[in-house]
Amino acid sequence: MNDSSTLARAASADTMRRNDLRARGHAGFLAFVAHRVSGIVLALFLPLHFFALSQALSDPRALDGFLEWTRRPAVKFAETMLVLALAVHLAGGVRLLFVEFVGWRAEWQKTAIAMVAGTSLACALLFALNA
Amino acid sequence: MATPVEDPPLPHAPAGERSGVEPTFPVRIWRGSAGGAFQQFDVPRRASQTVLDVVTHVQRHLDPTLAYRYACRVGMCGSCAMSVNGKARWTCRTHVDAVATGATLEIAPLSNLPIVRDLVVDMAPFFDKWAAARGQFKPTATRHDEFAKVSPSSPARRAIDATIECIGCGVCYASCDVVGWKPDYLGPAALNRAWTLVNDVRDGEGVARLRAVAAEGGCQSCHTHQSCTRSCPKHLSPTASIAGLKRLVAQALVKGKL
Amino acid sequence: MTGAQPLEPLAQAGMRGARYAAWRFVLQRASAAVLALFVVVHLATIIYAVRHALSAQAIVARMHANVFWPAFYALFVVAVAVHAPLGLRAVADEWLGLRGRATDAALAVIALVLLGGGLYAVASLAG
DSSP: OOOHHHHHHHTOGGGBOOOOGGGTOSHHHHHHHHHHHHHHHHHHHHHHHHHHHHHHHTOHHHHHHHHHHTTSHHHHHHHHHHHHHHHHHHHHHHHHHIIIIIOOOGGGHHHHHHHHHHHHHHHHHHHHHHO | OOOOOOOOOOOOOOOOTTBTTBOEEEEEEEESSTTOEEEEEEEEOOTTOBHHHHHHHIIIIIOTTOOOOOSSSSSSSOTTEEEETTEEEEGGGOBHHHHOOSSOEEEEOOTTSBEEETTEEOOHHHHHHHHHTTOSOOOOOOTTSOOOOOOTTSHHHHHHHTTTTOOOOSHHHHHOHHHHHOTTOOOHHHHHHHHHHHTOTTOOOTHHHHHHHHSTTSGGGOOOOOHHHHHOTTOOOHHHHHHHHHHHHHHHHHTTOO | OOOSSOOOOOOOOGGGSHHHHHHHHHHHHHHHHHHHHHHHHHHHHHHHHHHTTOOHHHHHHHHHHOTHHHHHHHHHHHHHHHHHHHHHHHHHHHHSOOOSHHHHHHHHHHHHHHHHHHHHHHHHHHO
C-alpha cells in the first residue's frame, strides 16, 4: 500500500538531485522568499514586542523612556525594517488570498507581484520619512 | 523500483571521430547515480542542434554506456525531459543555441526523482502520487445510458480544457521546490490531474478525491511559487489548478462535506 | 503498475488526515484575512502617532478613551496566535525537516505563549 512513509522513503535525499538557484530566478519564487522571510522575522519579533509593550505600558514613565529609546537612529532603522517586513507579508498575503479565493489570471501575476513590492516599499518609506 | 547501478569509473572520453573537422564545444553530462559526477565531452556544434541531438551523439559516437530516455523526439511524448543548465526541459525541444549562452552546457537527470543511472530517473514516485491523488477517472455510466452531454462552453469544461493536455512528463514535478523540501507533497502534476477530474461532471469519485488532495501533503502545501507553471512545456498552469482545489476543499470543509 | 486496481490514497491517520489539514488551511487563511484588516489599521495608527509625535500619555489616553482599542488588540492577538504557528509549521516542515506530533506540540506551545504574552500586553494597555 502506498502510504506516506513509502513515498517519503522513495523520495529520500540521497537518491536524487535537487534544484539550485538557476531554477529559482523568477518573480513567483522571489515573492515566496520575501513572504516567508518576512513571516519568520515577524514571528521572532512579536514575543519581544509583547514583552516590551507589557513592560512599558504598566508604567507611563517607562513608556516615555521606551519611546525616547526608539528615537535613536539605529532603532528607527530597525523599526523601518520591521514595518517593511509587515507590509511585505501583508501585501503578499493579500495577493495569495486573491489567487486562492478570488481567481487566477496568468497575465496578472507579474503585475500583482510588482504591486505588492511597490505598496510595501511605499509603506516603509512613509514610516521612515515621518519617523 | 530499479536498483541504481554502481558508479562506473569515469573513462577519459575519447575524441569524436570527426574531431579536427567540425568545431566542438564542451558538454557536461551527469554519470552514475545520486553519488555520481559530471563527465565532460567535446561535442560537434551544428546548426539547429537540440540538446537531445547532443546526448544522442555522445551515446552513439563517444560513450555507448550513457543511459538516457527518449521516444518521439518531436515534442509530443515528454520522455526526453532532463535538467538542462539547472532547469527541467524537454531536450528534443531545447535548441543548444538558446541555452548554451555560457561556456558550457550542463545536462543532468530530472531533480526530485530517484536516479537510476546517468540521465534516467525512476518515474514511479511521480505516478504513485498521481494515483494517491486519485488521478483516475471513475465512471458512473453504463453502456445502456445515453452519452453524457457536456457543453464545451460550460465553466467546468473550460476549466478542463485548460488542464487536460498534461502528458505526465514530470517537468513540473522536477521544477517544484516544495516537492524537493517535502517528500510527501503530491506535486503539481498529480494535483492538476485531480482538478481536471473534479471538474468532470461524469466522474463519480466525489468527496474521496477531495479528501485525497486535502490530506497532509496535498494542495495546501503549494506555496504558489509558479515554478511549475513557468516550466510546463504544454503551457499548463498547475498553480491555478491547485488554487481551485484549495477553494473546493475549503468550501467542502465549512459545509461539513469533507 | 498493471492498472488493474486504483491504488489506495495515502493512508492518512490522525493529524495528517484530510479534515485536520483542511482546518489548518482554513484557519490560516481566515486569520490572514482578519490580520489583513487589522494590520492596515495598526500601521495607520503607528504612522499617525509617529507623524504627530505623540507622547506616552497621549497614546495611552487615546487607547483608554474607547473600549474599541483593547478589544481590537485582543482580537489581533488571537488572530496572531492562530496565524503565526501555522505559518511556522510549514517552515519547520520544509526548511528544518521537523514534522510530526512533537513539532505540532511545540507549535501549540508557541501559540499559547503568543496568546498569553499578547493578552497580557493588551491588559497592560487597558490599564
